[in-house]
Amino acid sequence: MLTNQSILHWVQDNLPEALVRHSEHCGQLTLEVNRDKLLDLCYQLRDNASTSFEQLIAVCGVDYSQYGYSEGGLPIQTFSGQQELSEYVPEAAQETAHQWEGPRFAVVYHLLSLIHNARLQLRAYPDEDSLIVSSVVEVWDSANWFEREAFDLYGIIFEGHPDLRRILTDYGFIGHPFRKDFPLVGHVEMRYDPEKGRVVYQPVTTQPRTLVPKVIRKEGYYDRNS
Amino acid sequence: MTEIRNYTMNFGPQHPAAHGVLRLVLEMDGEVVQRVDPHIGLLHRATEKLAETKPYNHSIGYMDRLDYLSMMCNEHGYVRAIEKLLGVEPPIRAQYIRVLFDEITRILNHLVFLGTHGLDIGAMTVFLYTFREREDLLDCYEAVSGARMHANYYRPGGVYRDLPDRMPLNEPSKWHGEKATAKRNANRLGSLLDFIEDFAERFPGCVDDYETLLTDNRIWKQRTVGIGVVSPERALQLGFTGPMLRGSGVEWDLRKKQPYEVYDRMNFDIPVGANGDSYDRYLVRVEEMRQSARIIKQCIRWLRDNPGTVMLGDHKITPPSREEMKEDMESLIHHFKLFSEGYSVPEGEVYAAIEAPKGEFGVYMISDGANKPYRVKIRPPAFVHLSSMDEMCRGHMLADVVAVIGTLDIVFGEVDR
Numbered sequence: 001m002l003t004n005q006s007i008l009h010w011v012q013d014n015l016p017e018a019l020v021r022h023s024e025h026c027g028q029l030t031l032e033v034n035r036d037k038l039l040d041l042c043y044q045l046r047d048n049a050s051t052s053f054e055q056l057i058a059v060c061g062v063d064y065s066q067y068g069y070s071e072g073g074l075p076i077q078t079f080s081g082q083q084e085l086s087e088y089v090p091e092a093a094q095e096t097a098h099q100w101e102g103p104r105f106a107v108v109y110h111l112l113s114l115i116h117n118a119r120l121q122l123r124a125y126p127d128e129d130s131l132i133v134s135s136v137v138e139v140w141d142s143a144n145w146f147e148r149e150a151f152d153l154y155g156i157i158f159e160g161h162p163d164l165r166r167i168l169t170d171y172g173f174i175g176h177p178f179r180k181d182f183p184l185v186g187h188v189e190m191r192y193d194p195e196k197g198r199v200v201y202q203p204v205t206t207q208p209r210t211l212v213p214k215v216i217r218k219e220g221y222y223d224r225n226s
Numbered sequence: 227m228t229e230i231r232n233y234t235m236n237f238g239p240q241h242p243a244a245h246g247v248l249r250l251v252l253e254m255d256g257e258v259v260q261r262v263d264p265h266i267g268l269l270h271r272a273t274e275k276l277a278e279t280k281p282y283n284h285s286i287g288y289m290d291r292l293d294y295l296s297m298m299c300n301e302h303g304y305v306r307a308i309e310k311l312l313g314v315e316p317p318i319r320a321q322y323i324r325v326l327f328d329e330i331t332r333i334l335n336h337l338v339f340l341g342t343h344g345l346d347i348g349a350m351t352v353f354l355y356t357f358r359e360r361e362d363l364l365d366c367y368e369a370v371s372g373a374r375m376h377a378n379y380y381r382p383g384g385v386y387r388d389l390p391d392r393m394p395l396n397e398p399s400k401w402h403g404e405k406a407t408a409k410r411n412a413n414r415l416g417s418l419l420d421f422i423e424d425f426a427e428r429f430p431g432c433v434d435d436y437e438t439l440l441t442d443n444r445i446w447k448q449r450t451v452g453i454g455v456v457s458p459e460r461a462l463q464l465g466f467t468g469p470m471l472r473g474s475g476v477e478w479d480l481r482k483k484q485p486y487e488v489y490d491r492m493n494f495d496i497p498v499g500a501n502g503d504s505y506d507r508y509l510v511r512v513e514e515m516r517q518s519a520r521i522i523k524q525c526i527r528w529l530r531d532n533p534g535t536v537m538l539g540d541h542k543i544t545p546p547s548r549e550e551m552k553e554d555m556e557s558l559i560h561h562f563k564l565f566s567e568g569y570s571v572p573e574g575e576v577y578a579a580i581e582a583p584k585g586e587f588g589v590y591m592i593s594d595g596a597n598k599p600y601r602v603k604i605r606p607p608a609f610v611h612l613s614s615m616d617e618m619c620r621g622h623m624l625a626d627v628v629a630v631i632g633t634l635d636i637v638f639g640e641v642d643r
Contacts, residue, residue: 062592142463142610
């Protein structure tokens with residue numbers, strides 16, 4: 001039986017330099033990996049009989065730039081379209097919220113071992129300036145499209161990927177839409193121009209609006225007696 | 227001697243056999259496929275980003291629209307991720323209802339798979355039969371949630387409401403007279419459970435009908451045996467899950483190996499294939515439908531004997547009843563808070579996976595303690611399966627590309643998200 005503890009011990013014994021930090025949440029072990037050792041660790045996790053993570057379930061990018069910030073007190077676009085200051089200022093908004101201290105972008109890998117019936121999460125931070133992290137396509141083929149997706153949506157570059165192209169967005173799309181500073185309505189919209197007789201792009205005409213502001217409540221807010 | 231060059235061909239995005247908006251760029255040597263480059267994203271709606279800008283409960287409806295052939299299974303994956311973060315567990319009756327509807331959904335999905343896969347490679351009749359049974363199951367969806375497809379029925383903390391005591395009846399019309407309508411309504415006179423039980427009893431016979439049409443059919447076998455063969459090792463490398471993995475002979479099913487809800491109390495078998503070709507995957511899915519009918523019967527037996535609540539009583543995450551709201555000020559406040567601000571979820575991250583009809587449907591969720599998820603990552607099974615398209619089609623004929631698309635069982639709602 002491969003428990004979270006035994007995975008952790010195994011990594012600490014075999015490749016201690018790869019491990020930066022570890023955490024456990026909801027019974028799920030996450031290893032924070034040194035990006036230079038990511039490939040080594042992945043190969044070992046896959047090939048070593050005591051771990052044998054033969055499947056890569058998913059890869060995803062994360063943008064932490066607004067982690068722990070609430071939107072309380074920001075101007076809110078209402079249904080009628082006018083700007084008004086929200087009276088909805090949550091008292092516990094900022095003081096208890098845990099602010100993110102790590103790098104802005106992260107890549108999270110979800111592994112599955114069928115033999116041991118175990119799951120593991122790896123987390124690596126791409127280089128902060130160039131956003132480069134090594135690709136794991138050579139270890140697991142299933143990483144191919146997931147890494148293309150993370151490149152498309154977050155602009156993270158996977159070094160060694162055989163075919164790093166955009167995958168989900170339009171041909172000729174500009175920007176990385178899942179970054180937190182990319183507006184939900186986007187920058188351009190498309191319409192048919194009857195004079196030119198073709199489809200044209202133009203700046204968006206809709207306003208971004210927040211119907212429900214993001215609010216962070218401190219721990220124990222819901223307890224009846226607090 | 228004339229020079230023979232590879233020929234690049236465009237397939238889709240508007241092609242009836244592409245199962246949606248799939249565009250393939252095929253490199254052909256005569257009629258033999260050399261390389262396949264699937265272009266996806268034509269149905270990209272940024273579901274994940276939308277979910278990140280809305281309170282938790284608002285996004286359940288988006289999940290229906292991911293894999294729009296297995297609606298409730300997607301909701302299940304999303305709702306389970308929230309429940310794991312909140313650390314709550316739904317009441318036992320709600321868990322049984324979820325298992326019941328997960329299996330109904332599995333049959334729904336496999337019926338469309340079977341019908342369209344047959345249609346793609348020339349078997350017209352089976353499509354008509356499978357959609358006849360699908361209609362009954364969509365009626366179950368309608369009876370329980372009010373919507374035939376996008377049900378929005380699972381909620382964090384249980385299911386929206388208990389199973390109804392009666393089924394909606396067909397009404398006489400220009401095409402169906404009094405007598406014909408009475409005949410059509412014969413199995414709808416009891417409760418929803420009676421209707422589902424009647425369905426589960428006759429459904430294995432329907433599966434026999436489909437099998438007489440296909441399993442020993444010479445043309446069907448010519449089109450599927452030995453097409454798109456994937457070895458177990460490659461299947462693992464390519465990230466296959468669900469029937470695609472089992473078709474290659476790997477016995478892996480989350481319902482058995484990492485049971486969630488009440489699957490550990492259910493009695494069922496996992497079918498596996500031997501050769502890893504399209505025909506084996508077809509057999510696996512057909513057998514899965516029979517097993518689902520078995521699970522449905524077990525759920526019905528339990529649900530009949532054990533009435534109870536289907537939603538947690540914690541009104542921080544579930545709405546209070548209308549009746550309570552008329553009497554109780556606190557319930558009114560809870561209702562208002564829940565539907566305006568929503569609820570905050572403790573900081574943390576979670577990955578929750580369920581065995582959807584197409585494979586492992588996972589939701590990875592990061593919460594920073596707010597009333598909206600900080601990051602939602604949906605792990606759609608069909609996205610991974612489609613990425614193996616190139617490998618599965620190489621060396622096959624052009625007509626087999628269609629057979630491979632059919633056997634992958636892809637739906638673009640979840641591939642593109």
